[in-house]
Structure formats: C-alpha cells, structure tokens
Amino acid sequence: MDLSAARQRVTELRRLIEEHNYRYYVLDQPVISDQEYDALMRELLALEEAYPELRTPDSPSQRVGGAPREEFAQVRHPQALLSLNxxxxxxxxxxxxxxxxxxxxxxxxxxxxxxxxxxxxxxxxxxxxxxxxxxxxxxxxxxxxxxxxxxxxxxxxxxxxxxxxxxxxxxxxxxxxxxxxxxxxxxxxxxxxxxxxxxxxxxxxxxxxxxxxxxxxxxxxxxxxxxxxxxxxxxxxxxxxxxxxxxxxxxxxxxxxxxxxxxxxxxxxxxxxxxxxxxxxxxxxxxxxxxxxxxxxxxxxxxxxxxxxxxxFPAEQATARVEGIILRVGRTGVLTPTAVLTPVRLAGTTVSRATLHNEDYIREKDIRIGDTVIVQKAGDIIPEVVAVLPERRTGVEEAFTMPERCPACGAAVVRPPGEAAHRCTGGLACPAQVLEGIIHFASRGAMDIQGLGPAIVAQLLEAGLLHDAADLYYLKKEDLVKLERFAEQSAGNLVAAIAASKEQPLERLLFALGIRHVGQRAARVLAGHFRTLDRLAGASLEEITDLPDIGPRIAESIREFFAEPRNLAVLEKLQRAGVRLTAAGAGTAAPGTAVPDTTAGPLTGKTFVLTGTLPGMTRQEAEKLITSAGGKVSSSVSKKTDYVVAGDKPGSKYDRARELGVPVIDLEGLKRLLEGKRSWRREDLYDRV
Incomplete structure (x- = not known):
C-alpha cells in the first residue's frame, strides 16, 4: 500500500472507529462486536506505525497515552466550577x-x-x-x-x-x-x-x-x-x-x-x-x-x-461493635476521638473506623467501648456512629473519658471555654501537631510539594531533620540519601520540589501556614488586599474585618497567629530561605517596611457587587476590570458595599442594595468610575419600576 492509499484508509478507519465510539458510549447502541472493533483499531495502529507522518493528535490511537508527565500544570477555569448545596x-x-x-x-x-x-x-x-x-x-x-x-x-x-x-x-x-x-x-x-x-x-x-x-x-x-x-x-x-x-x-x-x-x-x-x-x-x-x-x-x-x-440519598446503616476508641491529634491541637469497629460493609465499602467528633458527642449518645452501635455514612462518605443499642449490653462495656495529657507529647489537655473540642497545649513542641501541620503545609491546596506525603514527613521528623515547616527549605540531598527509601534520584527530586514551592503565590502560603479558620477563599481575599505578609501581620482587627467575607473570628485568629513568637520565628526562617512572602508585583520589602499598593487606581478602596447579566461582558471580565483598577469584588451586599453593578435581570442583590441605600449603577456607570470621572450621574443609575 502506497502513502496515498494508506492516507485514505487511515481516514476511513478513524471515521469508523469514532462512529462506533459514539454509538457505544453516547447512544448505547453498538452495531459491531468487540472483536470487530479491536480489528479496526489494530489495523489503524499498524498503518500509523508504517506511516508515522499520518499520525495526528486526534487519532483514536493516541488514547493509549503519551510520555509520563513530571508534574501537573495549573489551569484557571474560565468560570468558577462551584459545588452544590x-x-x-x-x-x-x-x-x-x-x-x-x-x-x-x-x-x-x-x-x-x-x-x-x-x-x-x-x-x-x-x-x-x-x-x-x-x-x-x-x-x-x-x-x-x-x-x-x-x-x-x-x-x-x-x-x-x-x-x-x-x-x-x-x-x-x-x-x-x-x-x-x-x-x-x-x-x-x-x-x-x-x-x-x-x-x-x-x-x-x-x-x-x-x-x-x-x-x-x-x-x-x-x-x-x-x-x-x-x-x-x-x-x-x-x-x-x-x-x-x-x-x-x-x-x-x-x-x-x-x-x-x-x-x-x-x-x-x-x-x-x-x-x-x-x-x-x-x-x-x-x-x-x-x-x-x-x-x-x-x-x-x-x-x-x-x-x-x-x-x-439517605445514608445506609449497619451495626458494628466498638472495639476501642483512639485519639488523633490534629495540626491545631484538637483531639478527635475515633471508634475502632468490627469491619462492616456499608455503602459499597468496608468500614472499620468511625468519627466520634468530640467528648460531648460521646456523652450525648452514651457510646461505650464494647457497645453495639448503628453506623452510617453521612452523605455516603464519612462513617459515623448515630446510635447505641443499649439492649445488647452485657455489663462489660467501658465508659470513655478524655485524657488529661496529650497521647502524643504528654502536654496538658484543655477544653477552651465555649468550645466542644479538647486541645493539646503542647503547640510546636507536640510532634503530632508538627506532623499534621507540615503535611498540611505541603498539601496540594497549600505549597503543593510533590512527593512529600505523610510517611515521608513522619520519617524526616523521626530523623530529627524537621522541627517545623520552615526546616523543609534547609534540607540537603546528602541528608536524605542517608535515610531508608531515599536514593540519589528520589532525594534530588524532593529537594527540587521543595525549592520550586518557594515561588507559590502568597495566597497559597497563607493557607499553608494553618492559621485557624483561614481557608483557601479567605487566604485569597487577604493576599489580594494586603499584598505582603508583613502588611497583614501589622493590620488591625478593624482593617481585616473590613474585607469582604472576613469575619471577626478569622481576624482574631490572624492577630493571635502573628502575636505568637514561635510563629514569627518560623516566618523569619521562611524569609531567609527565599520563600515568597509577597504577592506578584508587590515588591520584596523587608519586614516592617511600608509597601506601596501596586493596585492603586480609580477604584482603590471601593467594594463592588455584581448582579444580573452585563451586556457585552462576562462576570469574570467585569471583576478583572474592577480589581485591576484597585477595587474589590464581594459576593454579597452589605453596608460596606460602595456600588452594586446591575445588568439585565438582576437578582436579590439589587433589592438588598435598595434596602440598604447602596448606589446601584449600570455598566456605563462603572466605565465612568474606571475613567476616574465623578462617582455617578443620574442617567447611569440602574432603575426599575
């Protein structure tokens, strides 16, 4: 077969294979057997092997996969992929x-x-x-x-x-x-x-x-x-x-x-x-x-x-016996009790452990070691004990009490006023908190250090190479190759991955630090406004709570974090190691130095809320216009909102703005603000009868 005939046959084979894929996966109406389909694919593979110039990226043969990737690149979605209530x-x-x-x-x-x-x-x-x-x-x-x-x-x-x-x-x-x-x-x-x-x-x-x-x-x-x-x-x-x-x-x-x-x-x-x-x-x-x-x-x-x-769907339930209750110490010191169960099948999986949340939960349900209990998966995901069957007790069951000392470090365990959780007071001296904290620091949503999983972190702590997350940036390949499971290449890969994480954006670092109540969204808001870690560290409670989506509890946690000398010592080590402590374009000022606001513009200090469909512009494009001019975009209307920008068919945010007396402008009004003109003209106001 010459090249021309091969090209014609390859084109026909691809058409046939994609047609049969469509019938099989979309219509659920296959018209040929698996053997016939495999024969078509083998013929295509053979022709592309004989004539490599005929191989194209959209050929069905390319599904077998290309060369292994060293890492995954990040992709920003054109529209937020939200979860569902x-x-x-x-x-x-x-x-x-x-x-x-x-x-x-x-x-x-x-x-x-x-x-x-x-x-x-x-x-x-x-x-x-x-x-x-x-x-x-x-x-x-x-x-x-x-x-x-x-x-x-x-x-x-x-x-x-x-x-x-x-x-x-x-x-x-x-x-x-x-x-x-x-x-x-x-x-x-x-x-x-x-x-x-x-x-x-x-x-x-x-x-x-x-x-x-x-x-x-x-x-x-x-x-x-x-x-x-x-x-x-x-x-x-x-x-x-x-x-x-x-x-x-x-x-x-x-x-x-x-x-x-x-x-x-x-x-x-x-x-x-x-x-x-x-x-x-x-x-x-x-x-x-x-x-x-x-x-x-x-x-x-x-x-x-x-x-x-x-x-x-309603959660599936099963009965199991509580063989014991163990405690896990989290990165913030919270002691979480977990029931060890006789294994049972539940919602398609084998369950041998279930969360007990806290001591109040155990007391409320009167869960004892040795009890027969009803277990379910909340949302078919998290196993939990929902009820005890007291009629099955034999008299040998034991009540559980929270220990006075941390099982990981021996420090005192306290229950802060107003909280349901018991906490270890060991802080950075508690190996369990350090372990969980470093695991969180290196996780995908945080500094995303490839290859640094829980087992490796535990090994490095046991070897005395880590005492806090900042010590990661001082590890050397020669330190790692002495450890079990580390060869020259794996040690080099880990050191390189740690070095690469130094350039993670500020919002990732803020989340990685494990400040209580500061999740990914709050970290993004804080990084976008303060631009440097030093400016956030020096911010008052009022400055922090003035931001959209940041409440008093988050603000208080931030102030407590930066008031702790041990945390400041970790930040200083991170800075010495070259970890980025600023947002892109915010400069590299030393701690205590005022940093100019690089996002200053005609909208600086103004908070906007968008509602409805904007003519000729997507929501993301409008947000970018506002933030690039120094403004902030919030998801909800409050007394702190300066303007609501309304398009066609605005929703409840429009009504809320009218209730609070917040100015509502249309897209033309926003453009005038961007041009630095007066805040609004009467004809720019968005009015509905």
Whole structure:
C-alpha cells in the first residue's frame, strides 16, 4: 500500500472507529462486536506505525497515552466550577423550590439528573478538537490532565460538529465492575485497596503516567455547558441534547419535572435496589432549573449556584461493635476521638473506623467501648456512629473519658471555654501537631510539594531533620540519601520540589501556614488586599474585618497567629530561605517596611457587587476590570458595599442594595468610575419600576 492509499484508509478507519465510539458510549447502541472493533483499531495502529507522518493528535490511537508527565500544570477555569448545596429530605427540597420561585417571580420547570459519584473535570474543545482538560481543583484553579483524559474511550478527541469554542463540565468515574477488578488485582499484589470507585477514579486520573490511567477503565459523563460559541442553547434539557448531538457522552437518565411535586415523586422512585442495578455509583440526584435564562437571575453564593440542588440519598446503616476508641491529634491541637469497629460493609465499602467528633458527642449518645452501635455514612462518605443499642449490653462495656495529657507529647489537655473540642497545649513542641501541620503545609491546596506525603514527613521528623515547616527549605540531598527509601534520584527530586514551592503565590502560603479558620477563599481575599505578609501581620482587627467575607473570628485568629513568637520565628526562617512572602508585583520589602499598593487606581478602596447579566461582558471580565483598577469584588451586599453593578435581570442583590441605600449603577456607570470621572450621574443609575 502506497502513502496515498494508506492516507485514505487511515481516514476511513478513524471515521469508523469514532462512529462506533459514539454509538457505544453516547447512544448505547453498538452495531459491531468487540472483536470487530479491536480489528479496526489494530489495523489503524499498524498503518500509523508504517506511516508515522499520518499520525495526528486526534487519532483514536493516541488514547493509549503519551510520555509520563513530571508534574501537573495549573489551569484557571474560565468560570468558577462551584459545588452544590445538599438536601437530605423533602422539607429541604421544598425550601429550595420556594426560594427559587421567589427569586424567579413565578413557577419554574426542573430537570432531574443522576449525581455521578466521581471526579469533576472541565473539557475544552477549540474548532471541534479536544485541546485541554483539567480537574475541578478548588473551583477556581484545577490541574491540567489533558493527556490522561485522552485515554478515556468515552471522551471524543474531535466533536461531530466543529464549533469555535466549547467548554463543558463533566464527571470522570470508574464503573463498578472495573473497580471490583482493580481492587482484586491490587489485593493479589499486596497493594492497598481503594476505598470506593470515586477515590479510585480520582487516583487514576491524577497518575503521572497516562498509560496507568489508560489501564484503569475510566469513563465519563458530561452535563453542563460552561462556554459556547457557534451555537445557542436555551434550556438544560436542550443543552444535554446538544452535547449528545456533538458526540459527548451524556447520562441517559434525565426527567423533566413541571414542578416540585413531580421532583418529590421522582426522588421517592429511587430505591436502593434501583441504585444497585446501575453499572456505576450515584450518591443522589441533581435538581436544576431548566430555563438557562433564569440561572443568572437566581445567581450563586460563593460556593454554590442557587439554581440547582443536590438531593443526597439517605445514608445506609449497619451495626458494628466498638472495639476501642483512639485519639488523633490534629495540626491545631484538637483531639478527635475515633471508634475502632468490627469491619462492616456499608455503602459499597468496608468500614472499620468511625468519627466520634468530640467528648460531648460521646456523652450525648452514651457510646461505650464494647457497645453495639448503628453506623452510617453521612452523605455516603464519612462513617459515623448515630446510635447505641443499649439492649445488647452485657455489663462489660467501658465508659470513655478524655485524657488529661496529650497521647502524643504528654502536654496538658484543655477544653477552651465555649468550645466542644479538647486541645493539646503542647503547640510546636507536640510532634503530632508538627506532623499534621507540615503535611498540611505541603498539601496540594497549600505549597503543593510533590512527593512529600505523610510517611515521608513522619520519617524526616523521626530523623530529627524537621522541627517545623520552615526546616523543609534547609534540607540537603546528602541528608536524605542517608535515610531508608531515599536514593540519589528520589532525594534530588524532593529537594527540587521543595525549592520550586518557594515561588507559590502568597495566597497559597497563607493557607499553608494553618492559621485557624483561614481557608483557601479567605487566604485569597487577604493576599489580594494586603499584598505582603508583613502588611497583614501589622493590620488591625478593624482593617481585616473590613474585607469582604472576613469575619471577626478569622481576624482574631490572624492577630493571635502573628502575636505568637514561635510563629514569627518560623516566618523569619521562611524569609531567609527565599520563600515568597509577597504577592506578584508587590515588591520584596523587608519586614516592617511600608509597601506601596501596586493596585492603586480609580477604584482603590471601593467594594463592588455584581448582579444580573452585563451586556457585552462576562462576570469574570467585569471583576478583572474592577480589581485591576484597585477595587474589590464581594459576593454579597452589605453596608460596606460602595456600588452594586446591575445588568439585565438582576437578582436579590439589587433589592438588598435598595434596602440598604447602596448606589446601584449600570455598566456605563462603572466605565465612568474606571475613567476616574465623578462617582455617578443620574442617567447611569440602574432603575426599575
């Protein structure tokens, strides 16, 4: 066969293979046997081997995976991938419906979809070609896993219709059969088992070697249009039909409900037996407002959209015996009791431990060592003891009391006034707190030090090479190669990963420091405003609480953290090691030196809230305009808000602004502010009759 004939045959084979993929994964209507499909793939592989110039990135042959990646790059999503608020009963669904109808101003239609228990991803297609795939991450920034996603047969590398741009959200999952087979193989090889298909899917998709991902039999369902050019969709059901039409795998289950009563009837129809019959795990149903035009009207909180709700199935329960109660000391010194149980099967996994939360929880439920208890998985995820069966007691059961001394360091254990938790007072002298603190410091959402897991941190602490997180930056390769499990290459890789983390943005460092109550969102707000660690350290309570989404509890924790000499010593060591203590462009001033505000502009000191659909501009573009001019964008309206920028069909934020007397302006009014003109003109005000 000459090159011309080979090119023609390769084109035909690709067309046939993609057509059969579409029929198998999207339509669920295969028309050829697996053997016939394999024969087509083998012929394509043989031709591309003989004629390498015919191999293209969108060829089905490229699903086997490319070269292993050294690390995952970060991807900022074009639109925040929010989580969903949960409902666990009929009353919470009725409350959701009431809120939706109040904001929408009338009755609404819902669509019900299966809540796939997997790993959320965002997929980007340019001109019909799959170009980028990323995990959800923290909702704002995810990990680029394009090469791994290409190994999933259900994911088309080229759409059946060429569109300038399509960004979608979906869920990568592991079918039940594949999960059972994978765990059986791991058990035989003496490897640790995955707890459930969701964890297996997440671990498989984040493999550095795509060939390992390809071997894990992952699959995919797509369920949301994030960005679209070249076509228009008006409803969620229309969006699902459109996604299937262009060749993307969409879950076949969807029910259009005219009102909440139809939703409740459908919820009741999902029995445990019906769930068990599915070839994949679902942990609930997702109820969405069908009319996409209502979504911006309903808006979203900082974490979840108001136009959707996840109904979680009632937790499965089982009985088990409490063999003992152990204590774990967390990074903030909290002692968390955990029940050690006789192993039981629950929601598809084996459970041998369950959280007991705190001493009050144990006292309230009268849980004793030796008791027979009812265990359930809260939201099918976290095992917990929900009740004791006192009629099964034999008289040998023992009551549990919280120790007076920390089991890890021997320091006094106290219960601060107003708190339910008991805390170790050992602080940085407590090895358990240091261990958990360094594990958190190196974790993915924090400094993201690749290869530094809990076992390695424990080993370094035991060897005396670490006393706090700052000591990581003083480790040398020659120190590590003396330890068990470290060779020249692995030691060099870890030292290099630690060095690379010095350039993490300030918001990552703030989160990594483990300041109580400062999560990723608060860290992002603080870093964006103060720009340097030194300015935050010198800020007053009033300055901190004046920021959007930062309350008194967070502010007090920050002041307490910077008032502790041992914490300041750690920060000084970090600075000497060259760790970035400033936001990008904020300069490198020494501690105590005033740093100019690099974001000064016409909007400096002003807080804005956006609502409605802005004409000719996305919400993200408007936020960028405001922040680049020195302003701040908040998710909620308060007396501290300076302006609400309203577009078409504004939601409850508009009404709240009018109640509080906050000026409401349109996009033209915002542009005048950006130009440095007077705050607003009467004609720029957004008025509704």
């Amino acid at each position: 949960d409902a666990f009963n009929e009353g919470e669904l009725l409350d959701f419906d009431r809120r939706v109808r109040e904001l929408a101003g009338g009755p609404v239609e819902y669509v019900i979809e299966a809540k796939i228990d997997g790993l959320a991803v965002a997929l980007t297609y340019n001109d019909g070609l799959f170009t980028l795939g990323a995990t959800r991450g923290d909702g704002q920034v995810g990990e680029e896993v394009t090469a791994n996603l290409k190994t999933i047969p259900a994911l088309p590398l080229r759409l059946r219709r060429s569109l300038p741009l399509l960004v979608v959200r979906g869920e990568v999952y592991m079918p039940k059969g594949a999960f059972t087979a994978l765990n059986a193989a791991r058990e035989e090889a003496g490897e640790p088992l995955f707890a459930n298909p969701r964890n297996a899917a997440a671990g498989s998709l984040r493999q550095l070697d795509p060939k390992i991902t390809a071997s894990r039999s992952l699959s995919l369902f797509v369920y949301q249009v994030i960005s679209l050019r070249g076509a228009t969709v008006f409803t969620q059901t229309g969006a699902l039909d459109f996604l299937a039409e262009v060749g993307l795998p969409v879950n076949p289950y969807r029910v259009l409900a005219p009102d909440i009563q139809a939703v409740l009837a459908e919820v009741k129809a999902w029995t445990p037996e019906k769930r068990a019959a599915l070839p994949y795990e679902i942990d609930g149903l997702v109820i969405k407002v069908n009319d996409l035009a209502l979504h911006p009207v309903l808006g979203a909180t900082a974490k979840a959209p108001r136009w959707a709700m996840a109904y979680k």
